[in-house]
Amino acid sequence: MAEVPAECVIGVDLGGTKAVAAAVDRELAMRHRARREILRQDLPTLLATLTALVDEVREGVRGEVEGVGFGIPCLIDQDRHLAASSVHLPIEGLAFADVMAERLGIPAFMDNDGNLALLAEHHAGAARGEQNAVMITLGTGVAGGIVIAGELYRGAQGAGAELGHMIVDADGPECGPGCPSRGCLEALCSGSALARDALAFARNAPDSRLGQALAQGRDINGPLVTELAFDGDPDAATLLTRLGEWLGIGLANVANIFNPDVVVVGGGVMAAGELILGPARRVLADRALALPAAHLRVTPARFGADAGVLGAALFARERLRQRVRA
Amino acid sequence: MAEVPAECVIGVDLGGTKAVAAAVDRELAMRHRARREILRQDLPTLLATLTALVDEVREGVRGEVEGVGFGIPCLIDQDRHLAASSVHLPIEGLAFADVMAERLGIPAFMDNDGNLALLAEHHAGAARGEQNAVMITLGTGVAGGIVIAGELYRGAQGAGAELGHMIVDADGPECGPGCPSRGCLEALCSGSALARDALAFARNAPDSRLGQALAQGRDINGPLVTELAFDGDPDAATLLTRLGEWLGIGLANVANIFNPDVVVVGGGVMAAGELILGPARRVLADRALALPAAHLRVTPARFGADAGVLGAALFARERLRQRVRA
Structure with missing residues (x-):
């Protein structure tokens, strides 16, 4: 044929x-x-x-x-x-x-x-047909996307929607190269932040599974933490819970600022799925204003990677x- | 006639x-x-x-x-x-x-x-004719307004633009009644926050001018702090500088999220003018991404109260x- x-x-x-x-x-x-x-x-x-x-x-x-x-x-x-x-x-x-x-x-x-990423999710994925949608992509960094009135919002110069550089912890850890700030979502919820925190934990707790992995010369990164957490390691699960809680602070801000219909969460870190989204939803409910929090649907990306x-x-x-x- | x-x-x-x-x-x-x-x-x-x-x-x-x-x-x-x-x-x-x-x-x-407030400033005031504008109103609370593509943005249910409830210091002071969170802009930059911090200062420093005002039974509030600061009191000026720095964190977030043309700052607390906006602009320049920070004009409201x-x-x-x- x-x-x-x-x-x-x-x-x-x-x-x-x-x-x-x-x-x-x-x-x-x-x-x-x-x-x-x-x-x-x-x-x-x-x-x-x-x-x-x-x-x-x-x-x-x-x-x-x-x-x-x-x-x-x-x-x-x-x-x-x-x-x-x-x-x-x-x-x-x-x-x-x-x-x-x-x-x-x-x-x-x-x-x-x-x-x-949000264009794809809005066209045919988890945000399909929504008028007000936000996407947060948890990868090496944290990327953002905003749909308003059914269209991507890019800001005055096309530089908007940098939700990863929303400061939520003014005295928090330094953000990545290219960002002069600290305590941004990217400094708290990215794959890099997860790897940083996991490595610090592994060094402090050599008897933990993360500590043993470090001693074996394994790369201490996000996928390893997720693997260990799914395998029942409580320390790895705690690292993911903490990341999810910071994401929840970001979601509370997004709810209060945009009152969106949906926030789609994507990126490689979302391999941990509900281990992150569960704590994130809990913090969202605890810390956003009640009306926009109740309206907001938080959902994983359909198209994943x-x-x-x-x-x-x-x-x-x-x-x-x-x-x-x- | x-x-x-x-x-x-x-x-x-x-x-x-x-x-x-x-x-x-x-x-x-x-x-x-x-x-x-x-x-x-x-x-x-x-x-x-x-x-x-x-x-x-x-x-x-x-x-x-x-x-x-x-x-x-x-x-x-x-x-x-x-x-x-x-x-x-x-x-x-x-x-x-x-x-x-x-x-x-x-x-x-x-x-x-x-x-x-933003509708007025956008129609005929400090944001006139701008396509992408944000307003932050520093009053008893902190209110927000967002103009996107020349129109007010209200979110899915009309509950959006609550910029006062953007968390910038996750473990910061409790926010006001009706908000379940802490470390929101309103908890740091409002007239209520200023009065709270001034009262705490006055109690701790009875020999200061704020302390003396308290001993005289005066109401320790935002207007008094502004009056003392304009009158040369360094403690009152420090309180306003700190408030302005928190506003600057909020402005950095607004710059990174919206890449707007202008942010208009209004409300009664803005009686302090550049005592607040000066530190705010400095923190904005230090902590926002360079491109949106350089584009953004930060200006007092034209219509004031x-x-x-x-x-x-x-x-x-x-x-x-x-x-x-x-």
């Missing part, structure tokens, strides 16, 4: 450590996937890696690709087409989408990864359609 | 301690003003006080009034026409606007006081126009 050309676009999700890409057809089916490690790559290496990644996916779908969207963990200055204040990638000040379009020979677009790729593809398709119209 | 009927509406601003009303004409001129104390009144007394207040203003403009708008320091459940979760007034669960319309015999409307009354009148006029259309 001959394959019909599917008018694919490619979505690319850049995280702090890896890039994932896929061709996505009009029915939102992902037709080819590929990934590359990008941790600590310098700019020339990163651009070469991403070019090779997109080319691999194009070949996988025999070149039938109309454009590519990039979701990047970065403030975007949409006025000037620049990646600004990137926390995890060496692309600060770069007209990233324009550079990639030039290299790839197809139209390329970029938006903040948190915005695009795929939300970024799907959202980036949807965004590219949206922008291509606007070009045709304009 | 005969006075032309001016198609006035009445705006009423309910604070925690007093209600102010005025008739407002189409040019936003306030044609008659009146006020009443409402502190700790029970519901029947409060409704009678407000009825007398509005009647006084109607008589002042010879009855030529099309409707009345109320700005109230309260979550509004716009779906059900109810005042919900009021922190400072005994109107929780009441169809407040409907009750007042019945008593007054003219159309009555209500919205959150923070929303309406009148913003609530003007906004309530504008809101009534807006709703009356919608009725005519419908």
Whole structure:
């Protein structure tokens, strides 16, 4: 049976450590996937890696690709087409989408990864059809997305919705590179924060399972904590509970500020599921104003780790359609 | 010279301690003003006080009034026409606007006081013409307002924009009645918070000017602190600096979440002006992400204490126009 050309676009999700890409057809089916490690790559290496990644996916779908969207963990200055204040990638000040379009020979677009994850969830996932929706993505960092009146809200310059940099504990731990603050959600609820706290615990408690894992030379990171917690380790569970409680403070703020219909929680850290969302919902109920708290549905992302790729593809398709119209 | 009927509406601003009303004409001129104390009144007394207040203003403009708008320091459940979760007034669960319309015999409307203060500033004041604007009103409590794409944002049920209940210090001081949380902006930047901290200081430092004022039986409140600070008292100035620094944390969050063009700061506490805004701007610059912080203009309200009354009148006029259309 001959394959019909599917008018694919490619979505690319850049995280702090890896890039994932896929061709996505009009029915939102992902037709080819590929990934590359990008941790600590310098700019020339990163651009070469991403070019090779997109080319691999194009070949996988025999070149039938109309454009590519990039979701990047970065403030975007949409006025000037620049990646600004990137926390995890060496692309600060770069007209990233324009550079990639030039290299790839197809139209390329970029938006903040948190915005695009919510675009996917709002289009076809856990926030489908909602007028007022917020997404919090717990990955290496913490990304945010906001839908108001059914549309993504990006702020005056496209730099809004940085919910990960909402300060909830003014004297709390230092936030990540690129953020000058402390006690932001990202400093308390991210995979990096979980790894930091787990490592500190492991060093202080060498007889604990985390301490033993450290002594065995294992990498003390979020996935290990989640694995141990599901395996019944109370210390790992306590670390996840505490992370969930901080998320709950963030949810209380989101409820009071936005009175949204739904908050979608996604990202790799959400592999721990209800071990995080349970405490988060409890703190939300305890600390938000009663009316918006009762109205708010808190739900895991439908697309899990795929939300970024799907959202980036949807965004590219949206922008291509606007070009045709304009 | 005969006075032309001016198609006035009445705006009423309910604070925690007093209600102010005025008739407002189409040019936003306030044609008659009146006020009443409402502190700790029970519901029947409060409704009678407000009825007398509005009647006084109607008589002042010879009855030529099309409707009345109320700005109230309260979550509004716009779906059900109810005042919900009021922190400072005994109107929780009441169809407040409907009750007042019945008593007054003219159309009555209500919205959150923070929303309406921003409506006035956005229509003709410090946020005029901006697409993305936020207002923080520092009064007995802390109220908020949000303009997105040129329109007031109220959230799913009309309960959004409660920026005073954004938690910035998770283990901070208890918030006011009606809020179950602690370390909210209202618990740190309101007139009540300032009075609380000033009283604690006065008790601990009887030789200070605040301590002497306490010994003389003076009321230790926000206006006294501001007066002493302008008069050169370093302790009072320190209290205002600290309040301004907490406001700066709130502004950093607003910058990162909304990437707005302007934040307007109003309310009675802003009588201290740059004694508060100076430290607030410094903390904003230190703790927000660089791009939104550099874009953001922070400015005092134009209408000062009148913003609530003007906004309530504008809101009534807006709703009356919608009725005519419908």
